[in-house]
Amino acid sequence: MKAPITLELDVTNLSHDGRGVARHEGKAVFVRGALSGEKVIARIVQRHRHYDDAQVESVLQASPDRVDPRCPHFGVCGGCALQHLAPAAQIAAKQRVLAENFERIGHVEPKRWLAPLTSAVWGYRRKGRLSVKYVDKKGKALVGFREDNGRYVADLTRCEVLTPAVGERIEALAALVGSLQAVREIAQIEIAAGDDTTALIFRHLQPLSDSDRAALVAFGQQHALAIYLQPGGNDSVHPLWPENPRLAFRIAAADVELEFRPLDFIQVNSAMNEAMIAHALDLLDPKPEDRVLDLFCGLGNFTFPLARRCAHVVGVEGEHGLVQRAKENAARNGIANVEYHVANLLDDQRDTPWARQRFDRILLDPPRSGAQAVFDYLPKKGCDRIVYVSCHPASLARDAGILVEKHGFKLRAAGVMDMFPHTAHVESIALFER
The missing domain is CATH 2.40.50.1070 (OB fold (Dihydrolipoamide Acetyltransferase, E2P))
Structure with a gap:
């Protein structure tokens, strides 16, 4: 059995998945358990042609942002990657990831950075x-x-x-x-x-x-x-x-309650969801007379709060069950100025009745793959503001470049939201204007 290979490394950055990044003899080494600015002894666990994977054995010089993980299973369980990093440093690292993606992939930079949205960091996953x-x-x-x-x-x-x-x-x-x-x-x-x-x-x-x-x-x-x-x-x-359990959550600011089924998609973090909705609506700034399009609308997480602030909202979602429950929730909450449509948004929808309508504002909340597929048919005429809620910084950066270079928008503002504390997951939001 070969003796393990250990190296003394200077860690210079954090990777997108929360590992420390170092170099040894010109080759990148990704070190699980290491933080930017640290000097560590690391054990190589797997070699690759262009990089190596490693695990921290000991920390010779610790980052001032290093903290003791709260969970006894941290380092073994893959559910969290960053419990050893102070929460404020976690969100700062996520903002750096977003900025690097904008620069490297989208070749754009926001006019201003939004203050990060944060909330409770324990017991948040619903x-x-x-x-x-x-x-x-x-x-x-x-x-x-x-x-x-x-x-x-x-x-x-x-x-x-x-x-x-x-x-x-x-x-x-x-x-x-x-x-x-x-x-x-x-x-x-x-x-x-x-x-x-x-x-x-x-x-x-x-x-x-x-x-x-x-x-x-x-x-x-x-x-x-x-x-x-x-x-x-x-x-x-x-x-x-019991025989008929009832699952529901309230969006207090909009005075609505959304019922859902156990496997329906809802935002994982309840407190951050409330903050995110308020943040998105402030950026979108819908007027009482406005018509707003909400794409990838799901159960109506944004649609219903928007309906409280503007004349009419159209929500479009690909999953039939979610649209059906959105309609039921609209009726249950007495909201009449919304309409819902089922559509595969990855297909060209330009000939559908909703895509031929005029909208003053658009809200996008796509999956990890992003919203690139909708841009060619998106009803942009008359729309001077788009808010994009993203769960993947690379697809947001790519789409930001497309909106700026091909569709006449400017990236006015962007920032991160800590929907998943202690993980490397980056949730973000961006404002585009004509």
Whole structure:
């Protein structure tokens, strides 16, 4: 067996996934557990042609921004990458990532940088997916996120970023799964938390026995958790206990409540979602007489707050179920100045009735792939302001370059939002004007 290779390295930056970046003999080395400005001893874990992967063995000179991770599983569990970095430094690093992407990919720079949006950094996740695996060597079931290497399920006792209703019960959840006859048939557990109800969705590969179903019901009753079963695809999800759970969250500033189903997309961080909506509306600045287009609208997270501020909103989304629930939520909240359409926004929509309408403002909230596909048919005539909410800085930077170079807009402002503290995920927002 070869002796491990260790190197003394000076770390000069953070990578997009939260690893320290160093160089050794001209070759890049990505060091998990290292921070910018540190001198470390690192062990090479994998060699590649143009770079190497490494793991910190010891820190010789620590960054002033280094802190003790709160979670005992940090460094093994892959759910968090930055707990060893102070929260203020985390958000500063994310803003640097956004700025570098604008410069390198979009070749643009915002006229002004927006102050970062931040909120509570613990217990914030109201959506999540936990892997489940029975491990013979350990003689127990594991419930948690994947380990950092992605191959195994992390052996967790708790999770500090999940909503406490679940994060404080990981060990009990693993014991529950381990007690089931179907212990090897539970593939994953999804978490979905509304304001008043937190649900667990058990994905099972074979039908459950009556005793297993009773055990799940008893766990839900003991811990005040709604229990759903998922024996097949997304459409197979159904409640086990109680009979009709209600999942919903309020957007206080708009005085609306949105009901949703357990696997529906909602923003992971409730407090940041409220702040993000207010931020986006301030930037978009809709007038009472304005017509606004909301693309990739989902359940209406932005559509309903916009409807409180302008004359008419059109929301467009590709998933039929989300549009149906958006319409139901509009009726439930007494909002009549919205209309919803189902459309695959990655296809050319220029001949659809909604795309031929005139809009004063446009809001974009696309998936990681970005909004490039919509620009050729986007009804931009008469629109002098676009707000773009992004979950991937590279696609935002690319799209910013396209809007500026090809469509006559200027990048007036941009900034980051800490939707996922302690992870390397960068959520951002940008304002474009004619």
